[in-house]
Amino acid sequence: MDVKKLIILGSGTMGHGIAQAAIFGGFDVCLYDIAQNFLDKAKDKIKGSIEKHFVAKGKITKEEGDAIFARLKTYTNLEEAAKDADFVIEAVPEDLALKKKIFAELDKICPVHTILATNTSVLPVTAIAGATGRQDKVVGTHFFNPAAVMKLVEVVLPIGVAEETVETAFAVAKKMGKVPVKVKDTPGFIVNRLLGPLYMEAAQMVLEGTATAEDIDTAMRLGAGHPMGPCELADFGGFDVIQMAQDAVFDYTHSEASKLNILYRKMLEAGRLGRKNGKGFYDYLPDGTKKPFKLF
Numbered sequence: 001m002d003v004k005k006l007i008i009l010g011s012g013t014m015g016h017g018i019a020q021a022a023i024f025g026g027f028d029v030c031l032y033d034i035a036q037n038f039l040d041k042a043k044d045k046i047k048g049s050i051e052k053h054f055v056a057k058g059k060i061t062k063e064e065g066d067a068i069f070a071r072l073k074t075y076t077n078l079e080e081a082a083k084d085a086d087f088v089i090e091a092v093p094e095d096l097a098l099k100k101k102i103f104a105e106l107d108k109i110c111p112v113h114t115i116l117a118t119n120t121s122v123l124p125v126t127a128i129a130g131a132t133g134r135q136d137k138v139v140g141t142h143f144f145n146p147a148a149v150m151k152l153v154e155v156v157l158p159i160g161v162a163e164e165t166v167e168t169a170f171a172v173a174k175k176m177g178k179v180p181v182k183v184k185d186t187p188g189f190i191v192n193r194l195l196g197p198l199y200m201e202a203a204q205m206v207l208e209g210t211a212t213a214e215d216i217d218t219a220m221r222l223g224a225g226h227p228m229g230p231c232e233l234a235d236f237g238g239f240d241v242i243q244m245a246q247d248a249v250f251d252y253t254h255s256e257a258s259k260l261n262i263l264y265r266k267m268l269e270a271g272r273l274g275r276k277n278g279k280g281f282y283d284y285l286p287d288g289t290k291k292p293f294k295l296f
């Protein structure tokens with residue numbers, strides 16, 4: 001299917017980044033959110049990013065930047081935004097009841113050919129598809145944060161999805177400059193299922209005093225060629241998100257390696273969420289530097 005009209009639901013962290021990648025890919029994008037102030041913030045971030053990272057660096061001219069930005073339209077009325085959509089990408093909060101409700105609404109509003117994609121990180125795409133009468137046209141498109149920059153999209157296949165839906169999701173991702181991979185609808189998909197045991201073992205080593213978080217990170221950067229060590233990456237992802245992902249993966253695999261390490265629970269109990277509140281394996285200081293957090 002030739003996708004001409006792309007709708008993105010939710011203009012937060014992921015929605016605005018996906019929208020930016022989409023307008024750069026040449027799509028006309030309708031960005032929908034529940035209130036105009038969220039959309040205004042998203043527009044400011046996208047405009048700012050185009051100016052700072054592309055125009056100011058001489059990668060594109062100001063006129064080209066303006067033309068790219070002009071492909072973005074914003075809506076607070078779902079029916080108006082989605083009534084003639086070809087492809088919808090949902091990036092609203094990670095709440096199964098909310099996603100099911102929105103997909104049921106989209107199923108009524110959108111034309112029969114419209115493909116509905118969810119950016120869920122850990123929820124079952126099959127359950128979201130089950131809220132619609134078009135299970136063959138629902139798919140997961142799991143982008144990574146920051147979505148305007150990160151190249152990977154996990155295309156997640158729920159039970160009953162049609163091959164054409166998957167092919168179209170691949171084409172949409174590629175047009176956005178992304179690299180899609182295929183994975184069946186299972187908790188953690190590929191990346192989070194594999195990262196989980198790494199996060200868990202790193203936390204266990206810190207708890208045991210085997211090595212400091214800083215030395216674990218240095219070791220994995222320099223010894224394994226990882227761009228970020230597991231502790232700094234866990235801080236970046238956020239312990240609340242890791243908890244949600246690990247609980248879902250463990251529930252499915254029952255693998256000891258995926259079981260949430262108690263250190264993450266203790267960090268959360270202590271109000272340490274990771275980088276998002278400046279408190280994780282490291283304390284992130286206002287001057288942009290970080291220093292290791294002393295556990296005991």
Ligand SMILES: NC(=O)c1ccc[n+]([C@@H]2O[C@H](COP(=O)([O-])OP(=O)(O)OC[C@H]3O[C@@H](n4cnc5c(N)ncnc54)[C@H](O)[C@@H]3O)[C@@H](O)[C@H]2O)c1
Binds near residue numbers: 011
């Ligand atoms: N943040 C990440 O690192 C990340 C990475 C991959 C996937 N995800 C997934 O992407 C989705 C969005 O996450 P996020 O971090 O962008 O969340 P966010 O909280 O930053 O943004 C969510 C947006 O959805 C809007 N919203 C709330 N209810 C809505 C509704 N009924 N209709 C439309 N919009 C609504 C909010 O106003 C907000 O702008 C979640 O499913 C999350 O699990 C997040």
